[in-house]
Amino acid sequence: MNKGLVLLIAVGVVIMIALSSLFIVDEREKALVLQFGQIKAVKEDPGLGFKIPLIQEVVRYDDRIRALDTPATEVTPSDDRRLVVDAFARYRISDVVQFRQAVGVGGLRAAEDRLEGILNPVIREVLGSEGVTSNTILSADRATLMARITTQARARARPLGLEVVDVRLKQTNLPEQNLEATFSRMRAEREREAADEIARGEEAAQRVRAQADRTVVELVSEAQKDADIIRGESDARRNAIFAEAFGQDEEFFEFRRSLDAYERAIQGRNSTLVINPDDAFFDYLKSDTGRN
Known part of the structure; x- marks a missing residue:
C-alpha cells in the first residue's frame, strides 16, 4: 500500500472523528452530553457543541411548550x-x-x-x-x-x-348514570311550566269569553230596551192617529178597522171561514152603503 493511500485514509478517519465530535442544537431544543450515563455538559443555548466521539452521546429535549x-x-x-x-x-x-x-x-x-x-x-x-x-x-x-x-x-x-x-x-x-335522571327532571320541569302556561292561558280565555258574553248581554239588553221604547212610541203614535181619525169620522174609522180585520183573517193559504153569516163581522160585506 503506498503512502498516499495511507495518508488519505488517515485524513478521512480524522475528518470523521472531528465531525462526530460536533453537534448542533437549534432554538427549539436543549441538550445533555452524557458519558456512560452520567451528565457531563448541558447545552441550552442554540449553536454548535462538542463531545468526545464514541465515548459521549448527546440527548436532546424539546424546549417548546x-x-x-x-x-x-x-x-x-x-x-x-x-x-x-x-x-x-x-x-x-x-x-x-x-x-x-x-x-x-x-x-x-x-x-x-x-x-x-x-x-x-x-x-x-x-x-x-x-x-x-x-x-x-x-x-x-x-x-x-x-x-x-x-x-x-x-x-x-x-x-x-x-x-x-x-x-x-x-x-x-354530569356522570353518565346521572344524565338520564337529570334529563327526566328537566322534562318534568318543562312539562310543569307548560301546564302552568296552559292553565294561565285558559284562565285568560275564560275571562275574555265572560267579558264578551257580558258585553253581548249588555248590548242585546240595550238594543231590546231601545226597541221597546221605539215600539212603544210607535204604538202610541199609531193609537193617537187612530184616535184622531175616529174623532173626525167614526163611520170611516169603523170601516177601516173592519178591512184590517178581513185582511188578517184571510192571510195565508186558508181563505175559508166557518162563521155565523149574521155576525157583525160581515156588516160591511152585506151592503155597498154600510151596515144594515
Whole structure:
C-alpha cells in the first residue's frame, strides 16, 4: 500500500472523528452530553457543541411548550353534585438536568405519566374543597379555580424539572348514570311550566269569553230596551192617529178597522171561514152603503 493511500485514509478517519465530535442544537431544543450515563455538559443555548466521539452521546429535549390532555376526572364539589371534568395542561421542560435525573431514560412519555399523576389529584382537591359548588365550577369563577390548580400543579411538578404553564378545564359534565335522571327532571320541569302556561292561558280565555258574553248581554239588553221604547212610541203614535181619525169620522174609522180585520183573517193559504153569516163581522160585506 503506498503512502498516499495511507495518508488519505488517515485524513478521512480524522475528518470523521472531528465531525462526530460536533453537534448542533437549534432554538427549539436543549441538550445533555452524557458519558456512560452520567451528565457531563448541558447545552441550552442554540449553536454548535462538542463531545468526545464514541465515548459521549448527546440527548436532546424539546424546549417548546407542550400540551397534555388529562383523562376525565370525577370530582365531588361541596354540594355533593358529582361532575366529570375534562382538563388539559400546558407545560415545558425548565431544567433538563433535573428532568433527566427525575425521569431517566423514560423521556417525555414517563414525564407525562408522572404529570398526570400530579394533575388529577390536584384537580379533585381544588374542585372538591370547601366552598366550591357545582355552580361555582360552571360559572365565571372557574377562572379562579383554574389558577389555583395551576399554582399547586406547578409547585408539585417542579421537582421533575417541568414548568406547568397553565391548566384549563375543557368540559364539565354530569356522570353518565346521572344524565338520564337529570334529563327526566328537566322534562318534568318543562312539562310543569307548560301546564302552568296552559292553565294561565285558559284562565285568560275564560275571562275574555265572560267579558264578551257580558258585553253581548249588555248590548242585546240595550238594543231590546231601545226597541221597546221605539215600539212603544210607535204604538202610541199609531193609537193617537187612530184616535184622531175616529174623532173626525167614526163611520170611516169603523170601516177601516173592519178591512184590517178581513185582511188578517184571510192571510195565508186558508181563505175559508166557518162563521155565523149574521155576525157583525160581515156588516160591511152585506151592503155597498154600510151596515144594515
